[in-house]
Amino acid sequence: MNDKHTAQSELPDDLHETQHTLELLAATARASMPQALAEHLAASPPDAHRASRVVLGRITPMLAIAALIAVLATSIVFWQPSAPINTNAQDALLAVMQEDDLFVDIFDDAFDSFYTELVATEQLFASWDATALWDDSSSLWQEVVQ
């Protein structure tokens, strides 16, 4: 389709002057664009955007790795454990043994007390004549029978 030819051929002659004025208005508008804008646009080729993206694409992983290393280094330098940690089996065994000694001491004390009470009770029973309790003549039995 010959666009220009179609438009011209369909326009009556009396509209050509109107069209020319309209074209002049548009040409004036195009000519009014500051040259500085054209130069600025021309100086910003797409490659500049691509280049900046490529550079960013290269820098970003490096920055991420550097940041990770910095965080790890900071953690190592400033890390202070809140409680001692048994770093070897010997320390761990010593701790258990110490705890066992304590447990044994406590158990020994308790057992001694219990044994003392047991002996005392046995002596008490040994000295007590149970038959006397159930003697028919005892007052206690009499009370139960009655």
Next chain:
Amino acid sequence: MSASNPALHAACPPEQPHNLSAILRAATSGDAQAWQTLVEMYSRRVFAFALSRMGGAELAQEITQSVFVTVAEQFASTNYHEQGKFEAWLFRIAANRIRDEARRQQRQATPTDPSKMPGKALATPESQIEAVSAMRDAMQQLPEQEQTVLQLRYHAQLAFAQIAKNLDKPVGTILAQHHRSLRKLKEALSQTP
């Protein structure tokens, strides 16, 4: 009205260079010279279209810059694939920018005096300046759709087929609107004292 005015020779849709596809391919691959060629070919057309729609030179500059930044970004991201529709695509971006800006600023387009326009002055006789000013006022009276057709045709210098594609209308409808709009403008100008 003098038809020999050199500005008028560039008014109708300019012939696309036969190597436009090659220029676009070179620009998308980062060729600075090809990019400059595209800017020279299209920046004034985008600017004039924005100026006609928005009425302010500064705003038209911002929109023109924004449009070309978008084009550059699309070229750089390899999202653009040349299929012979560059002009339609370019002015669709421009139309979207203009619409967004108009919504954002809620501005009413105001006529711009060509004698006060920045940049290169067009060597226009006094009588033609008056005619141009009257034409601008007359255009403001047209319905929005008819203004758009005329602005895409004369300011953006698009072919009727591309205007139809951009506005999603049949070419016949666009031609009829164009004819009707010129008739209205002629009547309006004839009533101007």
